[in-house]
Amino acid sequence: MEMSRREEAPLNTLMMIKLIATPSNALVDEPVSIRATGLPPSQIVTIKATVKDENDNVFQSQAFYKTNEAGEVDLEKTPALGGDYVGVHPMGLFFSLKPKKAFHRLMKKDVMNSPFCICLDLYDSVNWLETVRIPSKASQRVQRWFVGPGVKREQIQEGRVRGALFLPPGKGPFPGIIDLFGVIGGLVEFRASLLASHGFAVLALAYFAYKDLPEKLQEVDLEYFEEAANFLLSHPKIQQPGIGVISTSKGAEIGLAMACYLKQVIATVCINGATTTTAVPLRYQDLVVTPIQQALERMEVHVSGAVCFRHTTQYLQNKNILPVEKAQGKILFIVGENDELLDSKLHAQRAMDRLRRHGRSSGRMLAYPGAGHLIEPPYSPLCFASWQPVLGRPMCFGGDLMAHAAAQEHSWREIQKFFRKHLLQSGSKL
Structure with missing residues (x-):
């Protein structure tokens, strides 16, 4: 034994x-x-x-x-x-x-x-x-x-609006947010569902390459996004009087335009987006904004083979900037200083300078040294570059691993604090 x-x-x-x-x-x-x-x-x-x-x-x-x-x-x-x-x-x-x-x-x-x-x-x-x-x-x-207990998802097909609405558990009303991504197209839901898990009602909004929406982005029709804002505010579980927007890349450019022209938008987070109209025209009612054209000769190729567009819009002048002084709400610019798709800090700084020249203090910029373009929720893997079907080759987003991870963790807290401060009615708790 x-x-x-x-x-x-x-x-x-x-x-x-x-x-x-x-x-x-x-x-x-x-x-x-x-x-x-x-x-x-x-x-x-x-x-x-x-x-x-x-x-x-x-x-x-x-x-x-x-x-x-x-x-x-x-x-x-x-x-x-x-x-x-x-x-x-x-x-x-x-x-x-x-x-x-x-x-x-x-x-x-x-x-x-x-x-x-x-x-x-x-x-x-x-x-x-x-x-x-x-x-x-x-x-x-x-x-x-990416979704907490009790969060509900509603497929949205109202008028022209296409997307998915995520509602937290409970009676509400909840602060409403529209979530926009960039040239990836389609419907991207992971950030909307996660924010809903923290008490926000979030509409993940598609605007091309989804269902009966245009397959390619030929123009930004701001009336479509206004229709989405009105839909959200008309929902019985959405808190009045205004909504927020969280937006990344091309979506951040659109989100900033929404802040400038739509009275329904009172709090906007722009993550690594242009502060000008780029690539395709912007239309709103009788207004047509002609896009600036990128200096593609300034495009660089990373050693990995991915293309870097960072320097293709650095020549922009202040006259090209969206009229941020018209924004009725608050704007939070989140930028990665190692963004290889766009010199997003330069864009955001020009918008901040324009706000100051007009005596406005409605903007704030969080700049993260070492962070790349795709600043996502905490602990998301760094995506340095990924395949872009439109280009037919990979696109470089940049970012240093440790600095990018720290930026994601810090900015996620700041985003939620920003929306709680500017969307919640006095006396409400979230």
């Missing part, structure tokens, strides 16, 4: 190795605590993260750690010694996820019915070589949701 117990000891020791992720089921903007226990002291281990998108594209990250005297690794305290990042970064395995096949972007499409399932694997060595199949010592699955 004694011999039997001694023989079983190594197996029991092996079974004590654990990889613990808490919470293992949560919203994507919630941090996760990751710990490994039951390992030998002072041992180098590898922790890998793997996730597949809805098209089965694989994204992975890894980091190397040294266990402490108790044979443990705690990502909130233990510095990574190498891999995809170094130093103490509790959520590093999440925001450093990168595609195995170049130029893919990790973006959730079906937000209601399934989360991203991230598999964490622990190896008791430095596991660099993909060709060597080493079994993991422990694994943990983490579910990352």
Whole structure:
């Protein structure tokens, strides 16, 4: 019997190795605590993260750690010694996820019915070589949701308006927000559903390449966006008297135009967008704004093969800027200083200067050194470049991994604070 117990000891020791992720089921903007226990002291281990998108594209990250005297690794305290990042970064395995096949972007499409399932694997060595199949010592699955309990989604097809409305649980009324993305087209819902999970009623609005909308963006018809604003304000669960807009890239250019011309818009977040009319005309009632043309000869090609448009609009003069002084509400410009698609800081600074010249203090700019173009909710992987079908080649968005991750975390808090301050009625709580 004694011999039997001694023989079983190594197996029991092996079974004590654990990889613990808490919470293992949560919203994507919630941090996760990751710990490994039951390992030998002072041992180098590898922790890998793997996730597949809805098209089965694989994204992975890894980091190397040294266990402490108790044979443990705690990502909130233990510095990574190498891999995809170094130093103490509790959520590093999440925001450093990168595609195995170049130029893919990790973006959730079906937000209601399934989360991203991230598999964490622990190896008791430095596991660099993909060709060597080493079994993991422990694994943990983490579910990352873009929608919280009780949030409802309504498919919207009212007049010309096409999109999806996300409503928080409860009677309301809730502060209303329109969510706009850029030249990706179609209907992008992940940010709207996440904001709804924090108490906002958000309309993810499509404006081309979706259902019966134009396949290509030939012009920006601001009356379409006004119709969407009026629809939102007419909804019984939307708080009066005005709405917010959160917008990225080309959508941010449209969002700024909405702030300038539509009285319904009282709080606007513009993330890395032009402050001029670019590429296609802007129309509103009798107004037609001719777009500036990019100096494509200034386009650069990154070593990866992705094209960088950052310097193609730097020649713009102040006369090209949208009339931000007409905005009746507040505007928050969020810019990444390493944006390779657009010199977004230059654009935002010109708009801020114009506001000051007109004696207006309604604008604020948050500039993030090292951040790229696609500033998304916290812990989203940096997308440095992705394939652009219209170009027929990849487009460069830029960004330094650590600086970009910090920008996403900070700006997400600031966005919610901004909307709560400027959309909530006095006495309301959210």
